[in-house]
Amino acid sequence: MTHDFNTLRATWSFPTVIRFGSGSISLLPKACTEQGMSRPLLVTDPGLAGTPMVAAMLEDCRKAGLGAEIFAQVKPNPTGGNVEAGLKAFRAGKHDGVVVIGGGSAMDAGKVIAFMAGQSLPVWHFDDNGPGWKDAALDGIAPIIAVPTTAGTGSEVGRAGVIVNEETHQKIIIFHPKMLPAVVIEDPQLTIGLPPHLTAATGIDAFTHCLEAYCAPSFHPLAEGVALEGMRLVKEYLPRAYKDGTDIEARGQILIAASMGATAFQKGLGGIHSISHPVGALYDTHHGLTNAVVMPYVLAFNRPAVEAKIGRLAAFLGIAGGFDGFLDWVLAFRRDLGIPHTLAKIGVDAARAGEIGKYAAIDPTAGSNPIPLDAAILQKLFEDAVAGRL
Known part of the structure; x- marks a missing residue:
């Protein structure tokens, strides 16, 4: 059986809820509301931040009454400093959820920002090399919606974020099960x-x-x-x-x-x-x-x-x-x-x-x-x- 990908829409849950199809980005405001977000922080990279695509997402969220803002201080290999800056923006804007938009860089940074919103321990404590994830405070972890604009890392269905420790020059895998986005919107139009x-x-x-x-x-x-x-x-x-x-x-x-x-x-x-x-x-x-x-x-x-x-x-x-x-x-x-x-x-x-x-x-x-x-x-x-x- 063949499908027309210009009109196909589908939803499946493996390993999380994925809403797939051309034009499915229109579901973003509803997805935010369903996850209890009233003030989502849209985390993306500098190259995407000024594009009509991201501007349209921001406008749609605001039209739906959501207090959405953009954070785009994310390097191609995101750093601990990027996470700290994102946390500062998250808290200053009184945000209650994160929408990650982009490729692996934005995905990794945004997921770790959402996770760290609930933590008092340093980010490196949650290195996947050890059992640190068991020490995480669960209540403050912000919900995550993932919107991939590249097709490669698959970070939208992952429970980790890869962050560079600037002091040691190592890439550290930060892990926690609740880092898995609650909803993924896969719209092939966004990758054109x-x-x-x-x-x-x-x-x-x-x-x-x-x-x-x-x-x-x-x-x-x-x-x-x-x-x-x-x-x-x-x-x-x-x-x-x-x-x-x-x-x-x-x-x-x-x-x-x-x-x-x-x-x-x-x-x-x-x-x-x-x-x-x-x-x-x-x-x-x-x-x-x-x-x-x-x-x-x-x-x-x-x-x-x-x-x-x-x-x-x-x-x-x-x-x-x-x-x-x-x-x-x-x-x-x-x-x-x-x-x-x-x-x-x-x-x-x-x-x-x-x-x-x-x-x-x-x-x-x-x-x-x-x-x-x-x-x-x-x-x-x-x-x-x-x-x-x-």
């Missing part, structure tokens, strides 16, 4: 303006989430099934969205794939992300693009543990040649989408390789790689990705 290079980088981010979740060694058959379908959607529809940004069906399917990736990675991630996180923190690179560049180097390293599994994946995706065929397809897929083959091409050198290895080894995602990782292995994988040694 995303340029091709960002469409590619964010779309491959979704693929990376699915791939690492599928390969993670933990037992979670449900997540594995979601990951498989997410990769099929990216393979089929990302080239279409890249070539024609107005293709609503392709845009919609990639939005779905992004949410599927973040749903699947509760099974685990791996070495791609454990390298990408410190690279982003130290070099301020785009997260999805960094993942896309690093992917084949970690995939090749993991071959002894995942070869049979990748063979099954390749067959499902209609790719001949087992592991070798799949790796060749990944390289061609990246190339066709304009993704560079090396980190050097995106401004990353090997001068801080030791730091990258050290920080990658303690990143929470390293523990779910199919083959055990340590700082020396991760440093070498990083150096290989800088130089293009595959």
Whole structure:
């Protein structure tokens, strides 16, 4: 059965309420009211803050009698300082909820702002590496509505936010179950303006989430099934969205794939992300693009543990040649989408390789790689990705 994505509207709850469809952004004021918000803070990034799209959301909320304001002091790799500034704005405006609008940066910052609105402990206490989330005060956590405008991170269905600690130059995953947005509005119309290079980088981010979740060694058959379908959607529809940004069906399917990736990675991630996180923190690179560049180097390293599994994946995706065929397809897929083959091409050198290895080894995602990782292995994988040694 086929669907017309120009008119399709659907709602499902997995893992939270998702209202999907072209034009579904019109539901935002009602969603705010349903979540008890009378003064929502709209958290976005500086690039989106001045766009007609965000202006229309703000106007619609105000027409509905909501005391909405915008906060947009969010860096591409959001920092603890961004969270502090957002909390100040939240409290000064007497806001009672957060609407996060944008890609992973705005999503992560906005979710952590909403979470920290109820906390007295410092944000770093809730590092996903430890049990700090159990110490959270629950009553003051603000409700969250997520409106993705890119299709990649899937942060709209996640229970965490990735924030840079400026003092240690580490990306810290801040976690709490109540950080999961109560409602997600997925409107493919909002992604039409995303340029091709960002469409590619964010779309491959979704693929990376699915791939690492599928390969993670933990037992979670449900997540594995979601990951498989997410990769099929990216393979089929990302080239279409890249070539024609107005293709609503392709845009919609990639939005779905992004949410599927973040749903699947509760099974685990791996070495791609454990390298990408410190690279982003130290070099301020785009997260999805960094993942896309690093992917084949970690995939090749993991071959002894995942070869049979990748063979099954390749067959499902209609790719001949087992592991070798799949790796060749990944390289061609990246190339066709304009993704560079090396980190050097995106401004990353090997001068801080030791730091990258050290920080990658303690990143929470390293523990779910199919083959055990340590700082020396991760440093070498990083150096290989800088130089293009595959």
